[in-house]
Amino acid sequence: MSSMFSQEVPLELYLLLSAALFALGIVGFLIKRNLITVFMSIELMLNAVNLSFVTFAHQWHQVRGQIFVFFVMMVAAAEAAVGLAIIIAVFRARATLAVDRIDLMKL
Amino acid sequence: MNGSLHLWLIPLLPFAGFLINGLLGRRLPKALVSTIALLAPLAAFGLVLNAASSVFAISSPALSLPYIETCPIGWINIGTLHVDFSFVLDQLSLIMLLVITGVGFLIHVYSVGYMKDDKGYARYFAYLNLFLFFMTTLVLAGNALLMFVGWEGVGLASYLLIGFWFSKTTAAEAGKKAFIVNRIGDFGFLIGMFLLLANFGTLTFTEIATKLGQDPGWTGGVVTVIALCLLLGATGKSAQLPLYIWLPDAMEGPTPVSALIHAATMVTAGVYMIARNHVLFDHSPFALSVVAVVGAATALFAATIALVQTDIKRVLAYSTISQLGYMFLGCGVAAYSAAIFHLMTHAFFKALLFLAAGSVIHGMGGEQDMRKMGGLRTKLPVTFWTMTAAVIAIAGIWPFAGFFSKDAILYSAFQQGSLGKVLYFVGLITALLTAFYMFRLWYLTFFGETRSNDAHPVEGHSAGAHIHESPWSMLGPLVILALLSISGGWIGIDRFGSFLSAVTGPTIDPAAAVGGKTLDLALSGIAVAVALLGWYFAHTFYSGKSDRPKELAAAYPGGYKLLANKYYVDEFYGATVVKPLLAFSTYFLSWVVDKAILGGLAWLLGGIAVFSGALLQRWQSGNIRSYAAWLAAGAAALLLFVFIPWASVLANFGIHLTLAGR
Numbered sequence: 050m051s052s053m054f055s056q057e058v059p060l061e062l063y064l065l066l067s068a069a070l071f072a073l074g075i076v077g078f079l080i081k082r083n084l085i086t087v088f089m090s091i092e093l094m095l096n097a098v099n100l101s102f103v104t105f106a107h108q109w110h111q112v113r114g115q116i117f118v119f120f121v122m123m124v125a126a127a128e129a130a131v132g133l134a135i136i137i138a139v140f141r142a143r144a145t146l147a148v149d150r151i152d153l154m155k156l
Numbered sequence: 157m158n159g160s161l162h163l164w165l166i167p168l169l170p171f172a173g174f175l176i177n178g179l180l181g182r183r184l185p186k187a188l189v190s191t192i193a194l195l196a197p198l199a200a201f202g203l204v205l206n207a208a209s210s211v212f213a214i215s216s217p218a219l220s221l222p223y224i225e226t227c228p229i230g231w232i233n234i235g236t237l238h239v240d241f242s243f244v245l246d247q248l249s250l251i252m253l254l255v256i257t258g259v260g261f262l263i264h265v266y267s268v269g270y271m272k273d274d275k276g277y278a279r280y281f282a283y284l285n286l287f288l289f290f291m292t293t294l295v296l297a298g299n300a301l302l303m304f305v306g307w308e309g310v311g312l313a314s315y316l317l318i319g320f321w322f323s324k325t326t327a328a329e330a331g332k333k334a335f336i337v338n339r340i341g342d343f344g345f346l347i348g349m350f351l352l353l354a355n356f357g358t359l360t361f362t363e364i365a366t367k368l369g370q371d372p373g374w375t376g377g378v379v380t381v382i383a384l385c386l387l388l389g390a391t392g393k394s395a396q397l398p399l400y401i402w403l404p405d406a407m408e409g410p411t412p413v414s415a416l417i418h419a420a421t422m423v424t425a426g427v428y429m430i431a432r433n434h435v436l437f438d439h440s441p442f443a444l445s446v447v448a449v450v451g452a453a454t455a456l457f458a459a460t461i462a463l464v465q466t467d468i469k470r471v472l473a474y475s476t477i478s479q480l481g482y483m484f485l486g487c488g489v490a491a492y493s494a495a496i497f498h499l500m501t502h503a504f505f506k507a508l509l510f511l512a513a514g515s516v517i518h519g520m521g522g523e524q525d526m527r528k529m530g531g532l533r534t535k536l537p538v539t540f541w542t543m544t545a546a547v548i549a550i551a552g553i554w555p556f557a558g559f560f561s562k563d564a565i566l567y568s569a570f571q572q573g574s575l576g577k578v579l580y581f582v583g584l585i586t587a588l589l590t591a592f593y594m595f596r597l598w599y600l601t602f603f604g605e606t607r608s609n610d611a612h613p614v615e616g617h618s619a620g621a622h623i624h625e626s627p628w629s630m631l632g633p634l635v636i637l638a639l640l641s642i643s644g645g646w647i648g649i650d651r652f653g654s655f656l657s658a659v660t661g662p663t664i665d666p667a668a669a670v671g672g673k674t675l676d677l678a679l680s681g682i683a684v685a686v687a688l689l690g691w692y693f694a695h696t697f698y699s700g701k702s703d704r705p706k707e708l709a710a711a712y713p714g715g716y717k718l719l720a721n722k723y724y725v726d727e728f729y730g731a732t733v734v735k736p737l738l739a740f741s742t743y744f745l746s747w748v749v750d751k752a753i754l755g756g757l758a759w760l761l762g763g764i765a766v767f768s769g770a771l772l773q774r775w776q777s778g779n780i781r782s783y784a785a786w787l788a789a790g791a792a793a794l795l796l797f798v799f800i801p802w803a804s805v806l807a808n809f810g811i812h813l814t815l816a817g818r
Contacts, residue, residue, distance in 0.1 A: 075788050078781075078784055079781055079784055079785050079788065080781075087780075087781075148779075148780050148781060149779065149781075151780075
């Protein structure tokens with residue numbers, strides 16, 4: 050195990066950063082009303098997970114974690130494309146992006 | 157005789173015509189449609205003629221009957237029950253086939269002219285071919301079940317063709333009426349078949365006859381019940397009392413259909429069925445007398461109604477019912493060959509009467525009321541002369557066809573004891589009435605002055621100016637049928653009866669019977685005299701401008717009203733059967749069973765679903781962030797559950813978790 054004083058940044062710090070980013074993402078997702086911000090919060094969460102993947106990949110000297118990251122990024126890109134398209138469509142139809150007001154499917 | 161007769165092609169060729177015209181007819185040119193429609197019955201007729209020629213072949217060896225063709229693949233094989241697709245050609249079915257395909261072909265030819273301008277041209281011929289398919293199946297069937305298939309099929313074709321002009325309410329309703337009334341008869345036929353199966357274990361006609369012949373104990377009892385059930389079926393199809401009511405309404409169909417289905421062929425299926433099952437009836441004298449009484453009663457009953465009808469086709473419809481009554485009378489006195497003989501001659505002259513009436517209606521531009529006709533003798537000469545032949549034939553005047561067959565039936569009835577003598581007189585009175593109403597029709601239609609001018613100025617023209625003779629495609633069949641109506645009886649009942657005797661049993665030989673030849677001649681003389689008397693009455697009543705019909709009607713207003721309203725039978729059935737049934741259906745079946753019980757159950761189930769849905773719906777706020785919050789809370793709870801060392805936490809509270817088995 051590396052110590053705080055070794056040259057490498059210790060594992061715990063990476064994981065703490067990842068957890069902090071994820072928590073930020075959750076909080077943003079829950080309290081923000083603007084759909085774009087909500088969307089960005091999701092991206093934040095994904096990247097937090099990516100960070101922990103890369104950390105562990107480095108730690109165990111395995112490439113698998115890095116491959117997972119590529120997959121996640123790919124999905125995130127696709128999600129961004131679809132999600133932004135939906136957001137634009139919603140805005141055109143409803144002239145608002147407040148998530149509280151997008152509740153047409155509700156009976 | 158070598159090689160097959162290909163009996164199976166006789167029904168299947170018209171069926172192929174039905175498929176082609178029914179599926180593609182609307183896209184095909186009219187000439188092609190008529191070619192296909194005409195080729196099918198013509199080819200079938202050719203096959204029948206081929207079979208007939210090998211039967212009558214002078215050069216030996218002639219074909220020995222019955223000739224049976226069975227489809228190698230069985231139809232129904234359950235336990236001891238074996239039913240095959242088997243076609244049987246014997247003397248009886250051969251004669252029926254000759255009539256059906258021969259007259260059927262002529263009527264197809266006639267239809268080409270009659271239906272020329274109809275929008276449903278291809279549909280019409282498809283139905284007509286379909287009818288021939290089922291009718292030939294019915295006649296060729298070697299067992300009761302296959303016969304029943306044809307029996308139901310001709311009912312279907314009849315329904316389709318009565319309601320051919322379905323946009324007309326009366327036609328659609330007449331079709332329904334025919335179908336429903338026939339269901340009552342078919343119920344009898346079905347019960348009869350079930351009883352046959354239960355008692356004989358087979359539905360094949362020959363096997364039933366053999367089993368009946370082996371055991372002389374089969375008399376009365378169950379045989380009577382079977383025979384009466386079959387009779388109920390026959391009264392439905394052949395329009396006898398009490399189920400005749402559909403036939404007059406069936407005249408809503410196109411006139412060639414009335415000629416083919418509701419005069420010449422389909423309605424005689426009941427007579428054919430009784431003749432086919434005659435062994436059963438022979439074993440039950442009671443059932444036979446019922447057949448005879450039903451026949452005679454129907455003959456008289458329908459003839460009286462025909463006296464005062466004014467619609468030309470309705471007169472002919474009641475006349476058909478009356479003549480079918482004669483055939484039943486013939487069957488009822490066990491003179492099956494006489495009944496079939498009358499069936500054949502009747503097919504000739506009644507088809508001719510209908511076709512000629514159709515020619516008159518065609519010439520009059522659709523007018524069917526005889527009171528608005530008159531004086532057509534010179535305007536429709538061919539129609540007039542052919543119709544004359546038919547009228548004389550049906551009236552039973554020597555030497556036209558109707559005389560021979562009617563005389564044979566009346567003679568056989570006279571030989572059958574005291575009941576037979578009563579029925580003979582009923583038949584004689586009917587013959588008088590028949591001659592009267594047929595010549596009434598003849599005089600009203602063709603003699604006197606044209607009464608159409610003042611009646612119906614159609615679209616600004618007087619109807620009289622438009623009267624025209626029909627095209628030769630219609631007149632040709634008329635002429636051929638007229639020749640048959642004149643000469644069809646000359647075969648004579650003796651030759652006809654001896655030919656049929658292999659199937660229907662021996663006929664009475666006048667020379668050997670009580671009274672000898674003199675009685676036969678005397679009865680013939682009486683029959684002709686009665687027919688001439690009927691003609692005379694019609695002549696005095698209707699040949700000139702006479703007020704006598706009106707005076708007579710005024711003298712007996714009650715009787716006239718009774719006849720003009722057809723004895724109020726429709727009203728009676730309406731009040732006793734239709735109305736109670738409708739009331740039962742509306743108030744009990746529809747309101748109580750359907751709406752209250754079934755509908756209530758459906759509402760209850762639906763209500764439960766709606767109510768529980770309304771409860772569960774509250775969980776779905778529709779707010780995405782609340783969902784996400786729940787998700788996050790759930791994830792947090794899971795994390796807590798996984799990471800908190802519960803065992804030690806609980807141990808602090810004095811609780812020790814142990815897994816089973818450890």
